[in-house]
Amino acid sequence: MQFQGKVVVVTGAAVGIGHAALRAFAAEGAAVVLVDRDKKQSEAVAQALETEGREVLFVPTDVSHEAEVRSMVDHVADRWGRLDILVNNAGVYLQGDATQTSLEDWERILAINLTGAFLCTKYAVPVMANHGGGVIVNVASEAGLVGIKGQVAYNVSKAGMIALTRSCAVDLAEKGIRVNCVCPGTTDTPLVRAAVSRDPDPAAARRRLEAIRPLNRLGIPEEIASAIVFLAGSDVGYATGAVLSVDGGYTAQ
Numbered sequence: 064m065q066f067q068g069k070v071v072v073v074t075g076a077a078v079g080i081g082h083a084a085l086r087a088f089a090a091e092g093a094a095v096v097l098v099d100r101d102k103k104q105s106e107a108v109a110q111a112l113e114t115e116g117r118e119v120l121f122v123p124t125d126v127s128h129e130a131e132v133r134s135m136v137d138h139v140a141d142r143w144g145r146l147d148i149l150v151n152n153a154g155v156y157l158q159g160d161a162t163q164t165s166l167e168d169w170e171r172i173l174a175i176n177l178t179g180a181f182l183c184t185k186y187a188v189p190v191m192a193n194h195g196g197g198v199i200v201n202v203a204s205e206a207g208l209v210g211i212k213g214q215v216a217y218n219v220s221k222a223g224m225i226a227l228t229r230s231c232a233v234d235l236a237e238k239g240i241r242v243n244c245v246c247p248g249t250t251d252t253p254l255v256r257a258a259v260s261r262d263p264d265p266a267a268a269r270r271r272l273e274a275i276r277p278l279n280r281l282g283i284p285e286e287i288a289s290a291i292v293f294l295a296g297s298d299v300g301y302a303t304g305a306v307l308s309v310d311g312g313y314t315a316q
């Protein structure tokens with residue numbers, strides 16, 4: 064129960080990696096805050112966790128809207144007076160090279176994947192600092208480390224997330240706040256299932272995604288959640304600005 068007494072905010076926690084991380088922190092004793100824009104799925108998750116005896120709060124939020132993020136953090140501060148760990152996980156995916164990507168889509172992907180993390184950080188930091196510090200874990204991607212073909216806006220948003228991690232690690236150390244980053248490889252979540260299902264041959268598309276990495280399989284959300292929990296924990300209290308790949312060996316090639 065390494066997070067007993069701690070308050071943990073996870074964005075994009077209704078499904079997929081965020082959901083697995085939310086559950087992992089709750090299992091370690093944390094009070095967890097589910098931040099997501101999908102009301103129906105989030106309410107179901109919050110109810111399930113409550114039934115299991117966990118302390119959980121769902122705050123409907125679009126992380127790309129400043130007023131909603133500010134109000135979400137206020138809500139957390141009003142309820143507990145503290146915020147110990149923030150996981151910036153909410154994200155969306157888009158295919159297309161520069162010629163195929165509209166300006167509107169480019170701005171939407173950056174607004175959610177990168178500006179959303181900036182806004183949550185901006186408003187969470189004063190609450191964290193008030194209580195002596197905290198930890199931020201950003202969920203970037205293998206796509207932030209290398210240029211994956213045909214997904215320019217997504218790649219750039221994730222490279223930005225790595226830069227945000229390093230900048231904030233340097234800026235916030237004096238406030239007792241560590242900032243680290245996980246770079247997942249393709250992981251079996253609704254995001255990936257939706258992308259695969261758009262292919263004319265979904266089974267072949269999935270096999271292709273598996274075969275391009277040394278471990279020859281997709282990740283599972285719990286494996287990424289374990290890395291998030293690890294970077295948030297005090298066992299690695301010396302880690303800040305760290306970028307941890309959990310990608311089946313994709314970027315080692």
Ligand SMILES: NC(=O)c1ccc[n+]([C@@H]2O[C@H](COP(=O)([O-])OP(=O)(O)OC[C@H]3O[C@@H](n4cnc5c(N)ncnc54)[C@H](O)[C@@H]3O)[C@@H](O)[C@H]2O)c1
Pocket residue numbers: 074075076077078079080081098099100101124125126127152153154155175179202203204205246247248249250251252253254255
């Ligand atoms: N699945 C992968 O292969 C993979 C690989 C590398 C990185 N990632 C990153 O991990 C994170 C989680 O991915 P996932 O696969 O679990 O995605 P997912 O689509 O399965 O779940 C994302 C969650 O974020 C929420 N969300 C989306 N936009 C939001 C917004 N504006 N405000 C609040 N909530 C919002 C969705 O409602 C959903 O619950 C994303 O940042 C993604 O880019 C995923």
